[in-house]
Amino acid sequence: MPLMGDAGHGEMVTFLQNIRGKLGDPRAILVISAHWEESQPTIQSAENPEMLYDYYGFPPETYQITYPAPGDPTLAKEIGRELGTAGFNPVLDSDRGFDHGVFVPLKLIFPEAKIPCFQLSLIKGLDPAQHIALGRALNFLREQNVLIVGSGMSFHNMRALMSGGLSENGPDRIFDDWLVKTCCSEGLSPDERDHELINWSQAPQARYCHPREEHLLPLHVCYGAAGYDSPLAELVFNGEILGVNVSALLWS
Numbered sequence: 331m332p333l334m335g336d337a338g339h340g341e342m343v344t345f346l347q348n349i350r351g352k353l354g355d356p357r358a359i360l361v362i363s364a365h366w367e368e369s370q371p372t373i374q375s376a377e378n379p380e381m382l383y384d385y386y387g388f389p390p391e392t393y394q395i396t397y398p399a400p401g402d403p404t405l406a407k408e409i410g411r412e413l414g415t416a417g418f419n420p421v422l423d424s425d426r427g428f429d430h431g432v433f434v435p436l437k438l439i440f441p442e443a444k445i446p447c448f449q450l451s452l453i454k455g456l457d458p459a460q461h462i463a464l465g466r467a468l469n470f471l472r473e474q475n476v477l478i479v480g481s482g483m484s485f486h487n488m489r490a491l492m493s494g495g496l497s498e499n500g501p502d503r504i505f506d507d508w509l510v511k512t513c514c515s516e517g518l519s520p521d522e523r524d525h526e527l528i529n530w531s532q533a534p535q536a537r538y539c540h541p542r543e544e545h546l547l548p549l550h551v552c553y554g555a556a557g558y559d560s561p562l563a564e565l566v567f568n569g570e571i572l573g574v575n576v577s578a579l580l581w582s
Contacts, residue, residue: 332434333395334388341569345578346438349566352580353439356477358402358446360409360468362548363431364482366451368421371413371464374449375406375422382427397433402446405476409450409468416467431481452547459528461547465554478555480548484509484576485539491572501535502575506568508533513553513563513579520558527553549579556581 332339332346365384366372379401383393406422413420432449450468453460471478485491485502512518512526512533527550530536531543540546553560560581567578 333437334392338570338572342567342571342576343438345567345569346435349578349580350439352566352582353477354475356445357475358405358448359399359436359440359477359479360405360471361432361436361447361449361479361481362452362551363429363449364452364486364545364548365429365431366426366449367454367456367544368451369454370419370421371453372421372423372426372451373406373409373413374401374424374426375403376401376424376426376448377403379448380427381433382429384429395433395437397428397437397443397447399428399436399440399443399445399447401448405446405474406448409471412470413464413467416463418464418467435479435481450551452544452551456543456547458530458543458547458550459524461550462524462527462554465551465556466558468551468555469557471555472557478552480552482545482548483571484546484549484578485571485574486545487539487541490538491574500575501538505533505535505539506575506577508536509549510565510568510577510579513549514565516562520560523553552579552581 332343377400381396410420410422426449432447436447468478484506512523530546563579563581565577566580569576
C-alpha cells in the first residue's frame with residue numbers, strides 16, 4: 331500500500347523517504363523482517379536474491395515490483411559464525427527472496443538498490459529474550475558500518491487497522507507511549523529495560539496492539555544489536571498509518 335500511493339500511509343512514506351540522512355551510507359543492510367520465521371535463525375545468503383511476493387489480493391502491478399539489490403554471501407557466512415559462537419544454530423538460505431518487509435521500505439529509503447542487502451529470520455516460538463540475545467550477537471556489525479533494519483510495526487492488530495482507526499486516546503497510543511518510554515527514557519537501567527521488553531506482553535494494551543508479536547520482535551533484535559549499554563533510542567517518527575498511531579526508533 332505505501333508503494334501504491336495510499337493516502338493512509340502518506341506520513342510513513344514521507345518519513346521513509348527522508349530518513350536516509352540519519353542513516354549515512356552503510357556498507358550493507360541487514361533486515362529482520364516480521365514476515366520470515368524459522369526454527370533456527372536463518373540468514374539469506376544468495377548473491378542476487380529474487381523477489382518474494384508474500385501477499386495476495388493486490389493489483390497486478392504490485393507483483394511486478396523489483397528491488398535488484400545484490401546480496402552479501404560473505405557477510406552472511408560471517409554472521410552465521412558469530413551466531414554459532416553465541417550459542418545459536420544458524421542456517422544459510424540461498425533460495426530465499428526479498429519479502430515485502432524488505433523491498434517496500436527499502437524502495438522508499440534506498441530506491442537505487444545498490445547497497446548489498448540480505449535478511450535474517452525471526453525464530454519460531456517468538457521468545458522476546460531470545461530475540462534480544464540474537465541482536466546482541468549481531469553487535470559486531472555496528473563496527474562494520476552495517477545498517478540493521480527491524481522491519482515490523484509498533485502496532486499490528488489488522489482488524490483494528492482495517493476498521494478505520496482508533497480514538498484519540500485509544501489503545502494504540504497507550505501502548506506506543508509505553509514503548510517509547512521504555513526505549514527512550516533515561517529513567518531505566520539496562521536490566522530494567524531488558525525486563526520491560528522481555529515482558530512486553532504485560533504492558534498496557536499490549537495484546538490488543540499485538541495479538542501476535544511477529545511485528546514487534548524485529549525491534550527486540552535491533553535493541554539487542556545496539557548493545558547492553560546501548561545509547562537510548564531516538565524517536566524518529568510518531569504518526570499515523572490508517573488512523574492508528576505508530577512510532578519508529580533509531581539506535582545510532
